[in-house]
Amino acid sequence: MPSAFEKEKDNSLANKSEKITETLKRAILAQRLLPGAKLGERDLAEKFDASRIVIRQALIRLANDGLVTIERNRGAFVKKYSLQEAIEIYDALTLIEQGVAAQLAARLDRAGWQILQDHIKLQADAIEREDNDMADDLGAGFHSLLVSLTNNRVIQDIHAQVVQRSHLLRSLHISRFDYCNLLEEHSKIVDLLQRGRLKQVMELIDHHHHHVVRGYVMDFSDHPAMSLHEALSPFIAEGGGSGASVGTAE
Amino acid sequence: MPSAFEKEKDNSLANKSEKITETLKRAILAQRLLPGAKLGERDLAEKFDASRIVIRQALIRLANDGLVTIERNRGAFVKKYSLQEAIEIYDALTLIEQGVAAQLAARLDRAGWQILQDHIKLQADAIEREDNDMADDLGAGFHSLLVSLTNNRVIQDIHAQVVQRSHLLRSLHISRFDYCNLLEEHSKIVDLLQRGRLKQVMELIDHHHHHVVRGYVMDFSDHPAMSLHEALSPFIAEGGGSGASVGTAE
DNA sequence: CATCACGGATTGGATACCAATTCTCTTTTT
DNA sequence: AAAAAGAGAATTGGTATCCAATCCGTGATG
Numbered sequence: 001m002p003s004a005f006e007k008e009k010d011n012s013l014a015n016k017s018e019k020i021t022e023t024l025k026r027a028i029l030a031q032r033l034l035p036g037a038k039l040g041e042r043d044l045a046e047k048f049d050a051s052r053i054v055i056r057q058a059l060i061r062l063a064n065d066g067l068v069t070i071e072r073n074r075g076a077f078v079k080k081y082s083l084q085e086a087i088e089i090y091d092a093l094t095l096i097e098q099g100v101a102a103q104l105a106a107r108l109d110r111a112g113w114q115i116l117q118d119h120i121k122l123q124a125d126a127i128e129r130e131d132n133d134m135a136d137d138l139g140a141g142f143h144s145l146l147v148s149l150t151n152n153r154v155i156q157d158i159h160a161q162v163v164q165r166s167h168l169l170r171s172l173h174i175s176r177f178d179y180c181n182l183l184e185e186h187s188k189i190v191d192l193l194q195r196g197r198l199k200q201v202m203e204l205i206d207h208h209h210h211h212v213v214r215g216y217v218m219d220f221s222d223h224p225a226m227s228l229h230e231a232l233s234p235f236i237a238e239g240g241g242s243g244a245s246v247g248t249a250e
Numbered sequence: 251m252p253s254a255f256e257k258e259k260d261n262s263l264a265n266k267s268e269k270i271t272e273t274l275k276r277a278i279l280a281q282r283l284l285p286g287a288k289l290g291e292r293d294l295a296e297k298f299d300a301s302r303i304v305i306r307q308a309l310i311r312l313a314n315d316g317l318v319t320i321e322r323n324r325g326a327f328v329k330k331y332s333l334q335e336a337i338e339i340y341d342a343l344t345l346i347e348q349g350v351a352a353q354l355a356a357r358l359d360r361a362g363w364q365i366l367q368d369h370i371k372l373q374a375d376a377i378e379r380e381d382n383d384m385a386d387d388l389g390a391g392f393h394s395l396l397v398s399l400t401n402n403r404v405i406q407d408i409h410a411q412v413v414q415r416s417h418l419l420r421s422l423h424i425s426r427f428d429y430c431n432l433l434e435e436h437s438k439i440v441d442l443l444q445r446g447r448l449k450q451v452m453e454l455i456d457h458h459h460h461h462v463v464r465g466y467v468m469d470f471s472d473h474p475a476m477s478l479h480e481a482l483s484p485f486i487a488e489g490g491g492s493g494a495s496v497g498t499a500e
Numbered sequence: 501c502a503t504c505a506c507g508g509a510t511t512g513g514a515t516a517c518c519a520a521t522t523c524t525c526t527t528t529t530t
Numbered sequence: 531a532a533a534a535a536g537a538g539a540a541t542t543g544g545t546a547t548c549c550a551a552t553c554c555g556t557g558a559t560g
Contacts, residue, residue, distance in 0.1 A: 014322050015322070015512070015513095016512080016513075017310075017512085017513085040541075040542095041541075041542070042540090042541075042542095050513085050514090051513065051514050051515070052514095052542090053303060053512095053513070053514080053515095054512085054513070054514090056307070056542090056543085057306070057307060057310055060267075060307055060310055060311060061310060061314055064311055064314040064315070065314070070542095072264050072265065072521085072542080072543085073520070073521045073522060073541075073542050073543075074521085074522065074523095074541080074542075075541070075542065076542095085403075085404070088402045088403060088404045088405070089404050091353075091400075091402055091404070091405070092402065092404040092405045092408065095346070095349035095350070095353065095405060096345070096346075096349070098349055098352070099345035099346070099348055099349045100345070102348070102452075103341075103345065150341075152338045152341055152342060153335075153338060154335070154338045154339050154341070154342040154412065154415075155338070155341070155342045155345060158342065158408055158411075158412070161408075162404065162408070165404075202352075265543075265544095266543080266544075267543085267544090290510075290511095291510080291511070292509095292510075292511095300544085300545090301544065301545050301546075302511090302545095303544075303545080304543085304544070304545090306511090306512085320511095321511095322511080322512085322552080322553095323510070323511050323512075323551070323552040323553060324510080324511075324552085324553065324554095325510065325511065326511095
């Protein structure tokens with residue numbers, strides 16, 4: 001009876017509250033809930049078929065991660081970052097990734113370099129296929145991959161946190177940046193890193209993020225912002241969602 | 251009636267739940283609640299004269315900050331970091347402060363350097379007075395001060411988060427490290443930084459944290475750990491606390 | 501002696517209810 | 531008629547109470 005394989009230590013989202021947190025987070029990061037969108041407790045409770053309490057717990061977690069703001073007696077909203085904050089976020093990202101690069105330049109082994117180059121090749125293929133969504137994911141994933149090679153979960157978590165916030169900025173800008181260019185920079189980073197040209201790597205990462213943030217055309221107008229129901233339906237198991245056009249909004 | 255000075259935007263802990271969060275955090279960081287201590291919802295609710303729900307919200311926030319762990323159906327405990335995690339935390343701290351140092355070396359103006367040197371002098375005075383607690387605070391404060399000079403709130407918050415976690419490590423080690431030595435290093439950091447000797451600064455920061463983490467003698471035995479009531483009474487407004495021996499445990 | 505079953509005890513969650521604040525829309529006043 | 535004032539609805543913050551699930555220790559049982 002006591003099969004030895006039971007204690008899987010299923011750490012993944014045992015709590016309803018955490019599940020809701022993750023779902024909301026995904027909806028926000030996927031830009032289905034845009035900055036400024038109101039996250040009413042009653043509405044969410046209804047959509048998730050949960051009590052207001054677990055909703056509030058989820059909102060507290062998201063607020064703690066900087067993805068929503070909770071205004072007293074007014075409610076929770078998807079966080080709207082200012083241009084100044086956008087710059088700070090990218091500066092933080094630069095700082096972290098520069099530090100990671102320095103660590104990796106000293107410590108990474110052959111297998112590690114291979115992983116990075118494989119990843120870059122994947123992205124290059126995606127671009128050739130003109131699979132923009134995939135290229136987007138891989139392009140962002142490159143940075144996370146870089147960080148994960150430090151084998152330091154604390155740094156990974158911090159980095160992930162800042163990356164998440166940076167996703168909130170993407171809905172504030174219009175122009176899509178040039179993937180090829182970014183890819184080339186990624187490739188150059190790995191190359192320089194491997195050859196120990198640390199200083200140039202630093203400058204490149206700095207330039208890389210400046211390139212992104214400068215590409216932003218801040219757009220603080222109020223977007224139409226689909227309703228909560230529309231925004232969340234593809235994430236909550238139930239028919240309703242005409243899930244065709246999830247990825248690309250405009 | 252509408253006095254122009256009313257909208258003070260009192261952002262400071264309007265919520266009961268947040269107040270409790272901060273109080274618990276202070277108690278944990280002050281090492282009155284040691285790693286492994288159980289934070290029972292019922293007990294806390296009683297001590298804070300609050301409902302279990304706001305307690306849980308506070309615990310969720312603390313868990314999100316990595317100060318407590320919540321084990322399903324078992325409760326919340328002050329987080330007990332492993333040696334591996336301790337190393338990761340100090341690595342993260344090193345990474346952040348190195349990055350900050352690099353930024354400051356390029357950007358800091360005269361007033362900034364003065365602030366740093368004033369701070370060091372304060373600590374030196376405290377050491378001469380043999381005011382260990384003060385020296386401790388100032389020593390830790392140096393790093394936060396350094397980070398705050400970036401004028402980047404995101405980086406400051408991240409740094410503060412990691413520093414908080416590092417406080418949880420201090421209760422796991424026995425030997426107190428040598429303040430004078432650390433002070434000297436701080437002073438040297440500022441000096442080198444100002445002269446643009448970036449590489450040496452990096453090595454010094456690295457060495458600095460290694461110095462701390464190597465000074466640790468991990469002690470995983472269960473400390474007696476005073477009761478919740480004892481631990482929290484000085485933080486909750488009421489007579490009870492014989493506040494004499496708060497700072498220095500052993 | 502090992503195993504299983506049975507109660508506490510604690511957490512996770514739901515529901516109902518109330519207080520405080522904000523928002524909105526109507527009413528009143530000038 | 532425009533602006534100020536006010537009443538009422540809606541929303542959040544919080545409490546109390548109840549119930550289900552789970553964990554843990556204890557004791558019965560083979």
